Amino acid sequence: MESLNYHLGLAKAVSFEPNTIYCGDCQDVLQRFPTESVDLIYADPPFFSNRRFEVLWGDGYELRSFEDRWKGGIQNYVAWMSPKLRECHRVLKETGSLYLHLDHHASHYIKIELDKIFGEGKFQNEIVWKRNIGSHSDTKQGATHFGRVHDVILYYSKGDKPTWHEQHEPYSQDYIDGFYKYTEKESGRRYRLGDLTGPGGKAKGNPHYEFLGVTRYWRYSKENMERLYKEGRIVQTRPGGVPAYKRYLDEMQGVPLSDVWDNVKPITKTKEDLGYPTQKPEKLLERIISTSSNPTDVVLDPFCGCGTALAVAQKLGRRWVGIDVSPTACKLMAKRLRSLRAKVGDPIGLPRSVPQLRELQPFEFQNWVFEKLHGRVNPRKTGDFGIDGWVELDVPVQVKQSSDVGRNVVDNFETAIQRAGKDRGVIVAFSFGSGAYEEAARAKNEMKLEIRLKTVEEILNES
Ligand SMILES: C[S@@+](CC[C@H](N)C(=O)[O-])C[C@H]1O[C@@H](n2cnc3c(N)ncnc32)[C@H](O)[C@@H]1O
Numbered sequence: 001m002e003s004l005n006y007h008l009g010l011a012k013a014v015s016f017e018p019n020t021i022y023c024g025d026c027q028d029v030l031q032r033f034p035t036e037s038v039d040l041i042y043a044d045p046p047f048f049s050n051r052r053f054e055v056l057w058g059d060g061y062e063l064r065s066f067e068d069r070w071k072g073g074i075q076n077y078v079a080w081m082s083p084k085l086r087e088c089h090r091v092l093k094e095t096g097s098l099y100l101h102l103d104h105h106a107s108h109y110i111k112i113e114l115d116k117i118f119g120e121g122k123f124q125n126e127i128v129w130k131r132n133i134g135s136h137s138d139t140k141q142g143a144t145h146f147g148r149v150h151d152v153i154l155y156y157s158k159g160d161k162p163t164w165h166e167q168h169e170p171y172s173q174d175y176i177d178g179f180y181k182y183t184e185k186e187s188g189r190r191y192r193l194g195d196l197t198g199p200g201g202k203a204k205g206n207p208h209y210e211f212l213g214v215t216r217y218w219r220y221s222k223e224n225m226e227r228l229y230k231e232g233r234i235v236q237t238r239p240g241g242v243p244a245y246k247r248y249l250d251e252m253q254g255v256p257l258s259d260v261w262d263n264v265k266p267i268t269k270t271k272e273d274l275g276y277p278t279q280k281p282e283k284l285l286e287r288i289i290s291t292s293s294n295p296t297d298v299v300l301d302p303f304c305g306c307g308t309a310l311a312v313a314q315k316l317g318r319r320w321v322g323i324d325v326s327p328t329a330c331k332l333m334a335k336r337l338r339s340l341r342a343k344v345g346d347p348i349g350l351p352r353s354v355p356q357l358r359e360l361q362p363f364e365f366q367n368w369v370f371e372k373l374h375g376r377v378n379p380r381k382t383g384d385f386g387i388d389g390w391v392e393l394d395v396p397v398q399v400k401q402s403s404d405v406g407r408n409v410v411d412n413f414e415t416a417i418q419r420a421g422k423d424r425g426v427i428v429a430f431s432f433g434s435g436a437y438e439e440a441a442r443a444k445n446e447m448k449l450e451i452r453l454k455t456v457e458e459i460l461n462e463s
Pocket of ligand 1: 024025045046279281302307323324326329
């Protein structure tokens with residue numbers, strides 16, 4: 001497959017292959033992408049929902065989370081999103097499209113931004129995805145609003161002729177029963193009757209002749225009518241009745257997809273569920289990617305979470321580029337794509353130095369520590385008195401994302417490991433004060449407790 005040879009780095013040009021995952025803020029990463037290099041963008045940013053999503057990985061080894069809280073209100077959210085959307089617009093090709101996934105909290109504000117960025121006539125649809133298919137909604141007793149059960153996906157095209165492959169849905173049973181009333185005895189095929197007379201009659205130049213005893217302006221030439229009759233495609237329901245065309249149900253594509261999507265189930269406890277909060281169903285992405293891209297096109301997801309858009313792009317034979325600020329998400333999606341036999345290198349931009357590790361969200365830092373130590377995260381947030389996880393099966397570990405950790409931390413940890421019935425433990429931090437080392441030595445001599453003080457630098461050197 002042809003290399004896209006993107007040029008990364010403002011001063012230094014670095015080429016990269018498609019099928020790459022970037023760990024970082026999407027605005028920063030996108031700024032280094034060339035203009036008009038991407039065919040389709042699906043973006044599913046934090047929604048301005050004022051909630052904090054946090055769940056534990058299925059296997060209990062890592063925490064997955066992403067912040068969705070905006071201090072300072074909607075204007076801050078719009079100011080945060082707007083430059084990212086400008087970058088999305090810049091990197092899209094003229095035939096490209098953007099699908100932006102939001103909900104009622106902010107979609108109306110962001111639509112105004114997108115109208116400004118994409119310009120007149122480029123807004124194509126506001127797709128309503130009914131994400132709660134059952135009875136579940138957000139109404140509580142005393143609520144004064146209808147249940148909010150849908151997300152909004154705003155679809156914009158960059159130019160006037162976006163890539164477009166119409167999608168169809170099967171007809172409803174009511175429609176079939178109402179229109180495809182006839183069943184062919186020999187084959188069991190359902191069909192409806194179609195008009196064979198020529199629309200517009202003489203004025204439209206339709207041929208005029210007699211067929212099966214009926215004289216009319218017809219849609220087809222006499223030869224074609226006779227051929228269709230021989231092929232069994234024309235029926236006369238009663239002698240002297242106007243012949244009609246047999247339109248078989250199994251030859252129809254179905255109804256062109258509308259902007260209300262109420263039959264795509266949300267992620268539930270299925271095989272698809274990776275435990276990533278806000279994970280979107282693959283079927284949703286299949287619709288978007290099949291409609292608005294061609295095989296081998298490049299699909300970009302700048303907020304790719306656990307990589308649903310990338311996984312579907314991979315399955316549909318597209319190339320893809322993913323960006324997420326969360327190292328945990330980036331590693332998870334790399335694993336997901338590898339399971340689909342995609343050739344994926346390590347995500348670019350994962351934190352690899354002390355200053356970068358200091359900047360991580362606390363749960364990301366914990367995940368990093370336990371991944372490096374081949375340990376596992378404690379699923380309980382409270383009640384274990386500072387045991388954040390374990391290494392070597394059951395050796396308790398406490399993680400401090402700080403420097404100069406002192407005597408009192410070690411002292412408290414001694415109590416925690418004794419309560420847990422253990423005689424060994426590890427504390428991880430950027431650095432420890434002399435009091436911490438003294439306390440660890442005292443614990444060893446006087447209490448036979450072995451507490452190891454491990455610095456982040458040591459972990460970095462070991463890996
Ligand atoms: C709604 S989730 C995306 C879920 C994804 N569609 C899926 O199916 O898994 C939003 C994602 O945006 C990421 N994110 C938040 N701020 C970001 C930023 N500035 N740059 C890139 N990614 C960001 C979060 O880490 C989170 O994974």
